[in-house]
Amino acid sequence: MDRMTLLVLAVLLFAALIRSAFGFGEALFAVPLLALIMPVKVAAPIAVLVSITVAGVVLVQDWSEVHARSAGWLALSTLLGIPLGLLLLTRVAEPVVKAILACVIIAFSMYSLLSRKRYVLKDDRLAWVFGFAAGVLGGAYGMNGPPVVIYGALRGWSPRHFRATLQGYFLPASMVVMGGYWLEGLWTPGVTRYYLMSLPLVLVAIFAGRAINRRIPGHRFLFYIHGALTVIGVVLLVQALHM
DSSP states (O other), X not given: OOHHHHHHHHHHHHHHHHHHHHSSOHHHHHHHHHTTTSOHHHHHHHHHHHHHHHHHXXXXXXXXXXXXXXXXXHHHHHHHHHHHHHHHHHXXXXXXXXXXXXXXXXXXHHHHHHOSSOOOOOSSTTHHHHHHHHHHHHHHHSOOHHHHHHHHHHHTOOHHHHHHXXXXXXXXXXXXXXXXXXXXXXXXXXXXXXXXXXXXXXXHHHHHHHHHHHHSOHHHHHHHHHHHHHHHHHHHHHHHHTO
């Protein structure tokens, strides 16, 4: 096995572990690192296939822990937001949108980390707002994750429910993306080969991530979520400033 293949497998293993343990965040890690050693047009489909696998296995493992109503509202409103996102892509400069999104994410996360009184959404009445925002950002720049993660944090879900419910949202979204890659001819034999080689490691990572998720206390889990959101916000801000 050559050095490049070993690096690809290592990245996918760690990405799957992150996704299984926390429910999100692997894309921020996997695609940029894979893009250092292979074309993005190869890296992105591989990452999405791994994402589909993690989401599918997690849902089979823990379907009873999915807030189906929340996932449904988020998914439906995301579809409604995609057309506006496509319009945004052609009308507003990407650095402006990324900078605004970064500032909102950082401000929300820092407030949540530093405030003694945390705001909580008690029901799904505002789910459509966050789902719609996810659709707009997903349709424009492929960044549908942050609004959904923020919504989960505001609902105060336990680590188990957070992990499972987000997979109920991300699985159909990832399948749609993969369908688009297939139509564009980006699902190549090379993509399939790397995916199949990584599959045993990904499955091990999924079960290891599940064990980690169950060992994290609820208050610490929210701390990690807001910390991860802060990192995402900083990365987006840096990208915006260098465009």
